[in-house]
């Protein structure tokens with residue numbers, strides 16, 4: 087880490103006890119959640135004046151216990167199956183809205199509310215149906231219920247697994263059609279078969295546990311899950327290729343992210359064992375649905391059981407849904423009486439709490455930064471989150487992301503620099519790109535702990551004037567392999583370091599290579615043999631598809647030796663362009679990272 091001549095390393099206790107930014111301030115006030123006028127403070131969150139009883143619109147069926155909680159505090163309007171126009175008309179009379187995944191809460195809804203809507207509660211995990219940017223712009227808090235439907239989703243995965251393997255749905259339809267086709271519907275046994283659980287998080291680990299009870303051999307792929315957690319329930323974590331090439335059954339439990347979008351595609355279906363069976367209760371977008379139809383027709387995939395689809399509901403004439411080797415359910419993973427009661431209570435408590443102005447642990451878009459400290463710290467909190475995002479995207483696998491070391495170099499006295507917010511932002515950056523969890527200042531330490539993530543902090547005290555709060559921040563992930571080997575330091579840790587320059591976060595180090603690229607847009611890191619013309623070659627590939635390069639630097643060990651080129655891009659390059667960059671003869675490895 088670059089430090090000035092004299093420096094001292096100091097270990098910080100975690101969480102920091104020197105919360106100078108937040109000390110003596112009630113949290114809701116520190117976070118700008120107290121009675122703010124929406125017009126004056128359009129990006130902050132408002133709470134209701136306690137004079138009037140608020141109105142809560144529930145637009146999809148919610149469990150009775152949750153409704154009762156809401157009714158104790160508010161007027162509750164349960165109006166299901168509203169058209170988009172009806173929703174927009176009603177919303178101007180409502181302080182809160184509670185939805186599941188069936189209601190599209192788009193920008194029109196926030197605009198139509200004319201500032202009255204203060205909270206949107208999602209009775210479930212995924213907030214794909216809520217326009218978060220529009221919510222934040224309109225000062226509307228979004229909360230979700232992230233835990234209560236985990237077991238229900240896992241049980242539905244198992245239901246699909248067993249129903250598919252014994253043709254229950256097809257045989258049922260056949261009997262109801264008056265037939266008796268005992269030879270046609272011979273199934274396959276589960277005992278002794280290999281199930282690969284793709285995504286070993288909350289739902290995936292519950293599926294694994296249950297499948298072991300069915301006598302299956304369970305393996306899992308999850309580059310970020312700690313191997314010891316998997317081992318504790320007798321599951322081996324394996325690479326992606328090993329999982330898909332050895333599985334008899336593949337069950338998908340990863341979130342839909344840029345990295346997992348269409349992760350089951352033609353190329354990967356071709357690597358699978360002939361006759362593999364696929365279960366998806368995660369998100370439709372993780373499968374290339376057209377490629378799945380091709381793989382079924384080619385006999386690679388024997389059967390698929392799907393609860394989720396890229397477009398929901400899928401088109402009536404969808405080849406996939408109509409395929410005789412596919413069974414489908416209409417996104418029923420969370421639909422048990424028990425889960426819906428649990429989710430209803432979880433969301434009702436969160437919405438009522440938010441309307442009362444309490445800080446919500448399940449807030450999806452709560453401001454992480456108290457308005458009062460924004461001026462000085464804004465670029466540093468952005469830097470912290472982006473370093474977390476970069477570090478985790480560089481991880482390829484290993485024993486999972488378990489140990490993260492953060493090193494702050496600062497000339498400020500330890501008492502004058504509270505790292506709680508920075509640590510929370512790094513945690514947010516580390517967790518959000520790989521999970522369905524949203525991290526805020528309230529839940530950051532808890533969420534890290536729950537995922538088995540240990541974050542230690544160290545301080546390097548620099549000589550000199552403490553004008554800026556921080557000189558640099560370094561994030562290191564231990565015991566993992568990297569997608570970009572050059573990001574691994576000599577000590578074997580995935581390492582990124584950055585600093586703020588002219589108010590803008592910059593990446594200044596990757597592994598042992600010094601670089602200098604502003605952390606805006608996205609980033610391509612390329613390791614090559616240092617030689618003339620490289621910048622031109624990469625630049626022209628990007629230029630051909632109108633991808634704007636915002637920044638480019640080369641860090642090298644010595645002239646004509648190995649170098650790392652960091653290229654900031656405003657737009658996402660196509661897969662083809664990235665492939666062409668990888669094919670340039672001097673390029674030894676490269677990676678594309680979203681910030």
Ligand SMILES: NC(=O)c1ccc[n+]([C@@H]2O[C@H](COP(=O)([O-])OP(=O)(O)OC[C@H]3O[C@@H](n4cnc5c(N)ncnc54)[C@H](O)[C@@H]3O)[C@@H](O)[C@H]2O)c1
Nearest residue numbers: 239285286287288289308310340341368419420520521522
């Ligand atoms: N069908 C339903 O009704 C229903 C209900 C609940 C959850 N879900 C969905 O199930 C999925 C899992 O939910 P969860 O609560 O277990 O989330 P989670 O965040 O607890 O777990 C997701 C896991 O996926 C892992 N992961 C991330 N990227 C990966 C990759 N490239 N390859 C392999 N693993 C990767 C993460 O490390 C994490 O451990 C989500 O998509 C969620 O939306 C669906």
Ligand SMILES: O=C(O)[C@H](O)COP(=O)(O)O
Nearest residue numbers: 186187209210211212420
């Ligand atoms: O994201 C979720 O919680 C699940 O996909 C369930 O969605 P649902 O509440 O619409 O059933």
